[in-house]
Amino acid sequence: MLQASHVSYTIASRTLLNDVSFHARAGELLAIVGPNGAGKSTLLKLCAREMAPASGSIDVLGKPLRGYAGEQLALFRGMLHQQNTLTFPFRVGELVLMGRYPHYGAYPAAADYAIAEAALDTVGMRPFSNRIVSTLSGGEQQRVQLARVLAQIWDVPDGLLLLDEPTTGLDLLHQHQLLDVARQMARRGYAVVAVLHDLNMAAQYADQILMLRNGRREAYGTPRTVLTAPLVERVFGLPVQLLDNPCHHCPLIVPIPIFQPAFSHYSSNT
Structure with missing residues (x-):
């Protein structure tokens, strides 16, 4: 579905990505993980064609x-960004219907309204259809934006869903619900690529994981082959222990803190 070959990206003589290759297949969820500044969001924007690579091909x-x-x-590629700024006071239903713009002419058809409602149902936000988006919490707004992106590609075979840190601002329940929706979209035949920070969530929901460090591909494969204790420690600088997740067939990563107490160098005079 999506094939990136030897992709590099530079800005102001700084290399943000260097010779990265991967393949996101239809029917699978690929998680991109790595420490801050690894190039994860940059790579996703290249895949969305919001930027062009300096070399390589997609x-x-x-x-x-x-x-x-x-x-x-726009007919088959949907992109959920980390942040979505709204200038006008759109209602929830209006914003989600905007995802259907690539598919209709002057006016939406009944099918477009039905798809927008189905997308809102999927993220649990249909009761909020008449609310002004800016009056919602950050997490609720994120779910509405996901519904908009889902509506865009809802009825498209061979759709591509790109998610940039989609769980930002969501509570634990809705983090899992969102990633379950992403996995369901993959099972419907879409190629889903998500930038994630939580390695345990990546292990639980992803079919494949691409791990980046300093703009380079550090590892690529299934959760069990990528999320090993030595590799996680090398990439993130933190020792971990791997257990078998008791509820899912995937590794469970347990960090081993190595930090000194933040105020240990202060002495008490009392």
């Missing part, structure tokens, strides 16, 4: 990404 459905017109790309 193909979608066997065709160079740069070969698609913007209107063509």
Whole structure:
């Protein structure tokens, strides 16, 4: 579905990505993980064609990404950003319906409204359809934005769903619900690529994991092959112990704190 080959990206003589390759397949969820500044979001933006690589190539459905017109790309590629700024006081239903813009002319059809409602149902936000988006909590707004992106590609075969830190601002329940939705989309035949910070969530929900460090590919494969204790310690600088997750067939990562007490150098005069 999505093939990145030897992709590099530089800005102001600084290399943010260097010779990164991976393959996101239809029917699978690929998680991109790594420490801060590893190049995760940059790579996702390249895959969305929001930026162009300095070298290497990205193909979608066997065709160079740069070969698609913007209107063509919008028909099957949905992108959820970390932050979504709204200028106008849109209602929830109006915003989600915007995801259908690439699929209709002057006016949405009944099917477009039905898809927008189904997307809102999927993220549990349909009761909020008439609320002004800016009056919602940050986590609720994130779920509405996900519904908008889902509506965009809802009825498209061979769809591509790109999620940049999608669990930001969500509580524990809705983090898992969102990633379950992402996995369900993959099971429907979509290729789903998500930037995640929580390694245990990546282990639980991803079919494949791409681990980056300093803009380079450090590891790529299934959760069990990528999330090993030596590799996690090397990439993140923190010792961990791996256990078998008692509820899922995946590793469970337990950090081993190595930090000194923050105020140990102060002496008490009392």
